[in-house]
Amino acid sequence: MELGNVENSSTTLMTDFLKKCGGYAVVDGGLATELERHGADLNDPLWSAKCLISSPHLVRRVHLDYLDAGANIILSASYQATIQGFVAKGMSVEEAESLLRRSVEIACEAREIYYDKSTKGSWDYIESGNISRRPVLVAASVGSYGAYLADGSEYSGKYGNAVSLETLKDFHRRRLQVLLKSGADLIAFETIPNKLEAKAYAQLLEEEGINIPAWFSFNSKDGINVVSGDSILECASIADSCKQVVAVGINCTPPRFIHGLVLSIRKATSKPIVIYPNSGETYNAELKQWTAVLWTSPLSTAFSVPEKSSGVVDEDFVSYINKWREAGASLFGGCCRTTPNTIRAIGSVLSKNP
Numbered sequence: 001m002e003l004g005n006v007e008n009s010s011t012t013l014m015t016d017f018l019k020k021c022g023g024y025a026v027v028d029g030g031l032a033t034e035l036e037r038h039g040a041d042l043n044d045p046l047w048s049a050k051c052l053i054s055s056p057h058l059v060r061r062v063h064l065d066y067l068d069a070g071a072n073i074i075l076s077a078s079y080q081a082t083i084q085g086f087v088a089k090g091m092s093v094e095e096a097e098s099l100l101r102r103s104v105e106i107a108c109e110a111r112e113i114y115y116d117k118s119t120k121g122s123w124d125y126i127e128s129g130n131i132s133r134r135p136v137l138v139a140a141s142v143g144s145y146g147a148y149l150a151d152g153s154e155y156s157g158k159y160g161n162a163v164s165l166e167t168l169k170d171f172h173r174r175r176l177q178v179l180l181k182s183g184a185d186l187i188a189f190e191t192i193p194n195k196l197e198a199k200a201y202a203q204l205l206e207e208e209g210i211n212i213p214a215w216f217s218f219n220s221k222d223g224i225n226v227v228s229g230d231s232i233l234e235c236a237s238i239a240d241s242c243k244q245v246v247a248v249g250i251n252c253t254p255p256r257f258i259h260g261l262v263l264s265i266r267k268a269t270s271k272p273i274v275i276y277p278n279s280g281e282t283y284n285a286e287l288k289q290w291t292a293v294l295w296t297s298p299l300s301t302a303f304s305v306p307e308k309s310s311g312v313v314d315e316d317f318v319s320y321i322n323k324w325r326e327a328g329a330s331l332f333g334g335c336c337r338t339t340p341n342t343i344r345a346i347g348s349v350l351s352k353n354p
């Protein structure tokens with residue numbers, strides 16, 4: 001079978017990139033929760049996208065922290081940035097679109113600063129005038145319709161019968177068109193909660209003749225299906241049939257669920273698998289808070305009290321990496337409540353077992 005042009009160049013971008021990274025790439029960690037850790041108040045329907053208005057310098061700084069920690073891919077602050085959301089704040093459509101572009105520009109600026117810093121300090125550069133720079137891609141993040149609703153439905157995937165494939169395509173179309181022309185290397189469709197939204201993205205990529213690659217990343221709360229209950233196999237197959245999709249995976253899901261999901265995804269596709277779990281805590285949409293879930297150790301008796309929080313610390317988190325790698329994943333990072341330290345730890349595991 002002959003590959004179409006789009007498929008050919010997209011696939012090449014990802015395979016070349018992975019090769020340059022040594023076979024495995026490091027994705028950044030949680031952006032919104034890291035902005036919060038630095039004091040940003042994200043209690044707003046725009047969530048992290050609020051910082052595009054109030055503190056773009058902080059967004060750039062967090063991107064830079066992730067680059068310093070070893071990330072090969074950084075994701076823009078556009079997860080919850082939507083034209084509809086900005087307009088609801090009183091902005092014009094033009095202003096909204098320019099903020100969307102700005103999210104990618106800020107990430108690109110961070111990459112420039114990072115490269116500048118690293119070349120200036122490098123002897124190789126001083127001696128020969130060129131060094132092989134660590135490959136860094138900027139991905140434009142696209143959050144789900146549920147993220148825009150800001151009611152936690154990106155973790156339930158239940159949009160109700162009134163929301164059809166067309167509703168979702170209409171909702172996402174213009175934002176995608178703007179992000180495509182923003183200078184991003186890749187579109188990261190993140191936290192996809194159901195099959196319908198995956199279909200909407202796949203059709204949009206096709207209809208808009210999109211020529212930059214994308215990844216589809218789903219979320220799960222049981223390690224078997226995506227959060228809506230749709231089958232991960234079916235979701236991954238939609239991604240597999242879409243020629244612009246260069247990686248399929250899971251994000252914002254507790255680490256303990258990842259291994260089984262990677263095995264399932266591998267059955268549906270041979271595309272690279274991207275994994276960036278959250279810290280293992282759960283988001284309480286009502287309280288708008290992350291809470292540690294108590295779990296009982298397999299060794300404790302029915303009478304003992306739960307003894308440990310299931311939020312994982314960085315060392316635990318990375319102890320999973322080799323298992324996920326054996327199961328077939330090749331891009332690793334973190335989602336909500338992971339930090340530059342998590343990313344540094346991931347990088348060091350990967351470099352110890354090349």
Ligand SMILES: [Zn+2]
Pocket residue numbers: 030251252278335336
């Ligand atoms: Zn997350």
